[in-house]
Amino acid sequence: xxxxxxxxxxxxxxxxxxxxxxxxxxxxxxxxxxxxxxxxxxxxxxxxxxxxxxxxxxxxxxxxxxxxxxxxxxxxxxxxxxxxxxxxxxxxxxxxxxxxxxxxxxxxxxxxxxxxxxxxxxxxxxxxxxxxxxxxxxxxxxxxxxxxxxxxxxxxxxxxxxxxxxxxxxxxxxxxxxxxxxxxxxxxxxxxxxxxxxxxxxxxxxxxxxxxxxxxxxxxxxxxxxxxxxxxxxxxxxxxxxxxxxxxxxxxxxxxxxxxxxxxxxxxxxxxxxxxxxxxxxxxxxxxxxxxxxxxxxxxxxxxxxxxxxxxxxxxxxxxxxxxxx
Amino acid sequence: xxxxxxxxxxxxxxxxxxxxxxxxxxxxxxxxxxxxxxxxxxxxxxxxxxxxxxxxxxxxxxxxxxxxxxxxxxxxxxxxxxxxxxxxxxxxxxxxxxxxxxxxxxxxxxxxxxxxxxxxxxxxxxxxxxxxxxxxxxxxxxxxxxxxxxxxxxxxxxxxxxxxxxxxxxxxxxxxxxxxxxxxxxxxxxxxxxxxxxxxxxxxxxxxxxxxxxxxxxxxxxxxxxxxxxxxxxxxxxxxxxxxxxxxxxxxxxxxxxxxxxxxxxxxxxxxxxxxxxxxxxxxxxxxxxxxxxxxxxxxxxxxxxxxxxxxxxxxxxxxxxxxxxxxxxxxxxxxxxxxxxxxxxxxxxxxxxxx
Numbered sequence: 001x002x003x004x005x006x007x008x009x010x011x012x013x014x015x016x017x018x019x020x021x022x023x024x025x026x027x028x029x030x031x032x033x034x035x036x037x038x039x040x041x042x043x044x045x046x047x048x049x050x051x052x053x054x055x056x057x058x059x060x061x062x063x064x065x066x067x068x069x070x071x072x073x074x075x076x077x078x079x080x081x082x083x084x085x086x087x088x089x090x091x092x093x094x095x096x097x098x099x100x101x102x103x104x105x106x107x108x109x110x111x112x113x114x115x116x117x118x119x120x121x122x123x124x125x126x127x128x129x130x131x132x133x134x135x136x137x138x139x140x141x142x143x144x145x146x147x148x149x150x151x152x153x154x155x156x157x158x159x160x161x162x163x164x165x166x167x168x169x170x171x172x173x174x175x176x177x178x179x180x181x182x183x184x185x186x187x188x189x190x191x192x193x194x195x196x197x198x199x200x201x202x203x204x205x206x207x208x209x210x211x212x213x214x215x216x217x218x219x220x221x222x223x224x225x226x227x228x229x230x231x232x233x234x235x236x237x238x239x240x241x242x243x244x245x246x247x248x249x250x251x252x253x254x255x256x257x258x259x260x261x262x263x264x265x266x267x268x269x270x271x272x273x274x275x276x277x278x279x280x281x282x283x284x285x286x287x288x289x290x291x292x293x294x295x296x297x298x299x300x301x302x303x304x305x306x307x308x309x310x311x312x313x314x315x316x317x318x319x320x321x322x323x324x325x326x
Numbered sequence: 327x328x329x330x331x332x333x334x335x336x337x338x339x340x341x342x343x344x345x346x347x348x349x350x351x352x353x354x355x356x357x358x359x360x361x362x363x364x365x366x367x368x369x370x371x372x373x374x375x376x377x378x379x380x381x382x383x384x385x386x387x388x389x390x391x392x393x394x395x396x397x398x399x400x401x402x403x404x405x406x407x408x409x410x411x412x413x414x415x416x417x418x419x420x421x422x423x424x425x426x427x428x429x430x431x432x433x434x435x436x437x438x439x440x441x442x443x444x445x446x447x448x449x450x451x452x453x454x455x456x457x458x459x460x461x462x463x464x465x466x467x468x469x470x471x472x473x474x475x476x477x478x479x480x481x482x483x484x485x486x487x488x489x490x491x492x493x494x495x496x497x498x499x500x501x502x503x504x505x506x507x508x509x510x511x512x513x514x515x516x517x518x519x520x521x522x523x524x525x526x527x528x529x530x531x532x533x534x535x536x537x538x539x540x541x542x543x544x545x546x547x548x549x550x551x552x553x554x555x556x557x558x559x560x561x562x563x564x565x566x567x568x569x570x571x572x573x574x575x576x577x578x579x580x581x582x583x584x585x586x587x588x589x590x591x592x593x594x595x596x597x598x599x600x601x602x603x604x605x606x607x608x609x610x611x612x613x614x615x616x617x618x619x620x621x622x623x624x625x626x627x628x629x630x631x632x633x634x635x636x637x638x639x640x641x642x643x644x645x646x647x648x649x650x651x652x653x654x655x656x657x658x659x660x661x662x663x664x665x666x667x668x669x670x671x672x673x674x675x676x677x678x679x680x681x682x
Contacts, residue, residue: 051473066462072449105444107443241666
């Protein structure tokens, strides 16, 4: 089984989905001849042609609207928005149309589309290229929000997103695009949406995270184990629908929880997870839940970026605080 | 700086029912013209009853198409059954011609999602309340129709206000560059709620906005159903033949308030409305048909009675609707209800049961 980067794994999943199902097509800016600004769609244009790998004008709203129209007609469009900072003009299409076409028509029309966008900081990108605004999408009934954290999960989750009969926003942590390789079998098997991935088991502390932060969290968990603290690490993978069961079962076991995300703290999706723990597992808690998150500030430009991003040190500090609480 | 832009304008019938002096020959098969007239009357009958139901608390906020029936009826008449309509919210006439039932329309405007589950035109879009946001979707539908082949086309109807939005420009741009089989019809009723056409855009015509997108824009008298039908038919023929999109600006007038929640006296001179009544679309076609012996007073009375009966029966059916179960909120959200929502669904059911 060859080792692949996340970019390669996503490319493989797109190619697999297109080969398996003639209804699948990809569209977006610079995704055809150029293979995408991150090369995620490399080679697809040559293999599947201009009707299925569609270079679009510079028109995020238009691309998303076209995807809604194609999806309502039974195609399975995978639209790429180059960076999450540019998804905002698609929100009307996502919120008013994609997410509710099934509801509005009582199932007569549906919207099996995927909108992919790289997101998150840490690669010293220009202004507006590093935000993590996933939480706003989690408050849109009818949407699914999926975030992979490894090449193999990216492959399986993207296949599931494309095959899903409802609209899925697939956010790719671009810091992990080429950060490491992992064995990825191009076997066409998808990973179910709506299920957390258990990245590490442990009985002392639960750390819940998603996307690129899994890497800091796993390092922190390794450091904690040296101190004799066994952290359980949960990668949420699908923010909506959320697999609370896995999180609650873990917290009931450990009694301690740290939630880690890159997005701003207030109204971040960590707040929802903390609320669910408070609603359903409060009496299991041995310590207050702690959040390690981005600050409630505008995402800084690259020179201050590292000060914004949650670090392993911040995660360790939160873990220690939670462990010390009685 | 004035730039001369040549926008073709089509009109066959003048307000008094005469054929305009320089009209090109037009298809004048009396059976087809009578069918158009019947559709106009049917639409207005529906409209009047809908307003009446709203005024008596039995329908939600409603957007009347009074005065603009010819735009929607012309669109509906020009389209093939297999084409796909993406309407704004004032195209009741087009929807009725395409097989959406009056009961379904009442349901939607009465606040029941089942009203958008059209039994007839299964691929037609539900009305788009967010202005213009269906325009790029029309490009997507047209893209799909072209990929599948078969000479089908999409028709997107928008208001004059929508043409100020980016959605409209992005859709036009995509449709132009991809030469998509789509027709954009702007029902220019001169008012976007309180904003008059003159303050909506400095462009001399809305039709000319197509020029920048690389395809033809034309104007028609939107109160002349023959002109609308003709222009949309021509545009659809071109779209089917691979000739790409067309923008048709249909010049009409909103005789009603924006919706039943609006009071246009706050911003519009009532004398203007009185003057515009002279241009309304039903009279001219009736006068034309009557003058040529294709329509009689008896037929008029019979049609009115027939429409009243149809509208009354539809209203009765709508008013007798059983409410949707509370579970409907959840059961059409996704193909399969995510397990995290099962508890909420049970909570809603329990609350409804308690209140029953």
